[in-house]
Amino acid sequence: MAVDATEGAASAPGMPQLDFSTFPNQIFWLVVAIVAIYLILDRVALPRIGAVLAERQGTITNDIAAAEDLKRQATEAETAYNKALADARAEAQSIAAEARSEIMAELDEATARADAEIAAKAAESAAVIDEIRAGALEAVEAVAKDTAQAIVAKLAPGAAADEADIASAVEARVRG
């Protein structure tokens, strides 16, 4: 639309834009301005800005590298810490196992000793019991013989039975 307007106006000789007498002046000052801007930009501004941008890029790259390095160090430290922790735990476990086995051995030994003592005591006691039991049997025999003799003497006073016969009969019954 703007171009249309310009073209429409271009046919009119009245536009200041088409006053050719001012063209040399405009073109001269335009060239001056353009050359000045070119020199300002090319000699001063653009190299300076380019250098600043490159420097910033370098700084950023360095900072990122440093950050990566620190991150790596942190990871390493973490790994070392975990390793130390695992080692300590394993050591603690081994110490505990050792102590446990020691205690177990002592315990076993004590148990065995106690068992042996108990067995000895039991055997002793069994012997004593057997003795007592034998003594009791003998006493029972003796009492039975005496009782049998007394009974025989009461029942058949004339037949003074042979002591030996009675004893063997009682013995046979008791052992029977």
Place this chain on the structure above:
Amino acid sequence: MSEDTATNGAETLAEGGSNHGGDAAAAVGGSSHDIPGVEPSGLQIHPMDQFIPERLFGEGAIAWYTPTNVSLWMLLAVLAVALMMVVGTSGRAIIPSRAQSIAELAYGFVRKMVEDVAGRDALPFFPYIMTLFMFIVMANFLGLIPMSFSTTSHIAVTAVLALAVFLTVTVVGFVKNGTKFLGLFWVASAPLALRPVLAIIELISYFVRPVSHSIRLAGNIMAGHAVIKVFAGFAGVLGVGSVLPIFAITAVFGLEVLVAFIQAYVFTILTCVYLKDALHPSH
């Protein structure tokens, strides 16, 4: 001599205005600007007055070296560029100040444009393209200051810029590619029968480039400024009703701020596109 020139100028102004557009024509139609003895009517709008190059000092014709408002505003553009790109970056800080950020933004914007559009081998032309961009964008924005002079609204200025680009591109094309540069006009991917026709079309389009390139910029800037001036003329005579034209001026001014940047961008990116054609002429 000077009297004649002045009268001529006034005449041409009235005509220029009346030929510009519907509103302007209606507005200027009643103007009795250059007829002595006739009372001037209330509504006098000369939207093209703002584009007249004038001497800064003294009277007389304008020679090629005469300091004019053209030179003033162009040198102001140079100063603005120096302020923005040199003074603003004088800190050379790793963490940039605001001014330095703007300069870096402009640098990155144009550099990326050159790289993306024209390719890495166009980077030697980066200072040249940056110069074009900075001059046009600064001149456009300075032209938006009320009572200023828009140097980029003049076809003489934009035509020189566009012709410089055209010549550069053509010379670079032939220097870098030799006669292979003519392959730009010979569309190898088209059917053989069509190629001569396409070659003529391509050739015409190639030579129309500087015309469209320059008129696009000058036309956009001139039209916007003229429209603002027309509305300003209405605002001068409408009294309370001038709220409407003032609102319109505000709206158009906002649009013109956009246009000032976009036209500089378009001029620059087209330069890059032409440069790409010169460096890589194959389609």
